[in-house]
Amino acid sequence: MNPTEGVTLGAVAEASGVHFAAWSDKARRISVVLYDLAGEECAEFALERSAISGIFSGIMRGVEPGALYKFRVDEEIAIDPYARELPQGVHGPARVVRPLLTPAFPKRRVELERGEVIYELHVGAFTPEGTFESAARRLADLKKLGVTVVELMPIAAFAGQRGWGYDGVALFAPHPNYGTRDELNAFIDAAHALELSVILDVVYNHLGPAGNALPIFSDSYFSERTNAWGHAPALEKPPFRRLVLDNARYWLETLGFDGLRLDATHELEPGGDPHILQALAGVAHGCSPKAVLIAEDCRDDPAFLFGLGVDGVWSDDFHHVAHVLLTHERDGYYADYRPSLSDLARTCERGQLYEGQPDATGRAHGKPVPNVTPGRFVFTLQNHDQIGNRACGERLHDLTGAPAFRAMSLLLIFLPATPLLFMGQEWAASSPFLYFTDHAEPLGEAITRGRRNEFAHFAGFAGERACRIPNPQLSSTFERSKLDWSERELPEHASMLEFYRAALALRARDPVLSRPSALEVSSSGALLVASRRNEAGERLLILNLDDEPRLTRKLEPRVSEAELLLASEPREHSARAAEIAAKSACIFALRERRSA
Numbered sequence: 160m161n162p163t164e165g166v167t168l169g170a171v172a173e174a175s176g177v178h179f180a181a182w183s184d185k186a187r188r189i190s191v192v193l194y195d196l197a198g199e200e201c202a203e204f205a206l207e208r209s210a211i212s213g214i215f216s217g218i219m220r221g222v223e224p225g226a227l228y229k230f231r232v233d234e235e236i237a238i239d240p241y242a243r244e245l246p247q248g249v250h251g252p253a254r255v256v257r258p259l260l261t262p263a264f265p266k267r268r269v270e271l272e273r274g275e276v277i278y279e280l281h282v283g284a285f286t287p288e289g290t291f292e293s294a295a296r297r298l299a300d301l302k303k304l305g306v307t308v309v310e311l312m313p314i315a316a317f318a319g320q321r322g323w324g325y326d327g328v329a330l331f332a333p334h335p336n337y338g339t340r341d342e343l344n345a346f347i348d349a350a351h352a353l354e355l356s357v358i359l360d361v362v363y364n365h366l367g368p369a370g371n372a373l374p375i376f377s378d379s380y381f382s383e384r385t386n387a388w389g390h391a392p393a394l395e396k397p398p399f400r401r402l403v404l405d406n407a408r409y410w411l412e413t414l415g416f417d418g419l420r421l422d423a424t425h426e427l428e429p430g431g432d433p434h435i436l437q438a439l440a441g442v443a444h445g446c447s448p449k450a451v452l453i454a455e456d457c458r459d460d461p462a463f464l465f466g467l468g469v470d471g472v473w474s475d476d477f478h479h480v481a482h483v484l485l486t487h488e489r490d491g492y493y494a495d496y497r498p499s500l501s502d503l504a505r506t507c508e509r510g511q512l513y514e515g516q517p518d519a520t521g522r523a524h525g526k527p528v529p530n531v532t533p534g535r536f537v538f539t540l541q542n543h544d545q546i547g548n549r550a551c552g553e554r555l556h557d558l559t560g561a562p563a564f565r566a567m568s569l570l571l572i573f574l575p576a577t578p579l580l581f582m583g584q585e586w587a588a589s590s591p592f593l594y595f596t597d598h599a600e601p602l603g604e605a606i607t608r609g610r611r612n613e614f615a616h617f618a619g620f621a622g623e624r625a626c627r628i629p630n631p632q633l634s635s636t637f638e639r640s641k642l643d644w645s646e647r648e649l650p651e652h653a654s655m656l657e658f659y660r661a662a663l664a665l666r667a668r669d670p671v672l673s674r675p676s677a678l679e680v681s682s683s684g685a686l687l688v689a690s691r692r693n694e695a696g697e698r699l700l701i702l703n704l705d706d707e708p709r710l711t712r713k714l715e716p717r718v719s720e721a722e723l724l725l726a727s728e729p730r731e732h733s734a735r736a737a738e739i740a741a742k743s744a745c746i747f748a749l750r751e752r753r754s755a
Contacts, residue, residue, distance in 0.1 A: 170240030200390030224257035249370030264351035305663025318369035326367030358418035364426035395431035418451030440468025459525030500682035510536035552591030562742035670695035721747035
């Protein structure tokens with residue numbers, strides 16, 4: 160049993176003052192140190208210790224929301240691991256927050272089985288201002304696009320002014336450059352007003368390299384095991400489990416997020432008893448309405464994840480197969496994938512490619528896919544990783560050209576898997592998404608060097624090319640990654656935006672594409688053919704990635720009589736209606752075939 164269960168850790172504003180609570184299994188005493196606006200200590204208050212639970216707590220009377228504080232653990236000053244706001248960053252004092260106002264609009268349940276469309280964004284790079292408030296002003300654009308779920312990259316406070324967010328150290332405090340907790344809450348409420356769901360990317364497999372105060376309170380938060388980021392969290396022990404589950408409850412129940420996307424869940428091992436994913440699923444599914452839990456996991460073992468209660472998984476296989484087909488790049492992890500239409504067809508049907516076959520190293524990879532709803536697999540052509548982990552942050556349309564990108568986009572939107580778009584994808588944004596950081600030296604240089612070593616097996620990171628990789632520590636690298644919303648008015652970007660809106664509108668309104676349907680996908684020569692059928696009829700997508708137009712041959716009689724619903728490229732009148740242009744895709748509504 161967790162001895163701290165039932166105690167709210169951190170600072171809680173009450174009518175008589177502020178209740179402070181901290182936990183430590185090694186401290187002899189803990190006190191609250193208050194700071195004035197100049198950063199000087201102005202008061203100190205000793206907390207009472209419970210010998211049984213390790214809880215130190217007490218009420219400071221006369222203290223109000225807005226007060227700045229840290230904890231003194233024995234003789235060492237530390238930030239509160241449960242701080243709700245850190246206005247001066249992870250090395251500065253925490254701020255006591257006032258209770259949140261009741262949301263004006265109800266939460267929206269994410270149902271992956273009903274045709275959701277996810278839009279991933281980085282708060283700092285989504286708008287020029289890079290704040291929750293400015294992002295809220297763009298929510299109507301996402302609604303008009305056809306998005307139903309907004310996914311925020313991690314917002315937990317991290318060291319420095321800018322970063323991707325995967326090195327957070329204060330899990331309850333939004334990064335101060337993005338705004339206050341109240342402004343985050345207002346963003347969520349604004350999304351709900353538009354009937355958009357909001358999910359949050361959270362990182363529980365490690366904490367960042369700077370500003371982590373947990374070891375000051377206890378040596379039991381981390382184990383002797385190491386992972387790619389250092390000592391691994393001890394998820395099988397109560398302290399870190401408590402932190403993770405409290406954090407999930409906070410985002411979902413207090414702030415009103417509609418779900419969580421869990422980073423690198425393959426690193427959440429050993430997961431304890433019950434497994435931490437099962438415990439997180441219990442938190443998410445206990446919300447009203449039920450919150451969704453989506454995992455990123457490289458093991459390609461969905462049965463294991465679904466068995467623990469996870470609702471959906473990212474399918475990197477779809478991205479990798481599509482990327483190799485479009486670019487013919489085979490370095491790095493792309494070595495496991497072939498430019499094969501049959502592999503793409505299998506991935507579309509099954510949700511993933513690898514189900515135990517040997518990868519490029521000869522090792523068996525993945526496990527068989529259970530019979531699950533296709534919407535539980537999240538497919539994407541671009542996300543923060545697949546753009547940002549390139550040496551120069553190129554987007555897919557920069558590598559393939561607009562026609563091939565539109566064609567593959569139409570396949571993504573046609574399939575019953577849940578599509579995820581990355582910010583700016585809908586108008587083929589010209590801005591790259593680069594890796595950017597703001598660590599103090601020498602840590603910053605070490606991170607830069609380590610990243611280039613990590614990706615040295617990619618051609619863009621090797622040899623002389625490495626000298627041209629933007630320095631992640633420069634503020635200009637971050638600025639280059641910001642979206643330029645004004646370019647949507649330019650013809651080439653406006654036409655892409657119009658195409659994405661049309662494709663997503665078709666997905667939402669069509670009685671076959673918007674409802675559960677049987678899926679069959681196959682390859683025929685240079686063409687990929689995908690069919691979806693239900694009681695409302697049959698829809699057929701034909702994809703041609705070749706450099707020449709292709710006829711559907713065996714399908715030609717059916718397609719010639721069909722209604723063209725949408726094409727990725729303009730189709731001129733032709734006697735051969737079943738001719739699919741080079742680098743294009745078409746969606747047809749097939750007429751019901753009558754028996755003679």
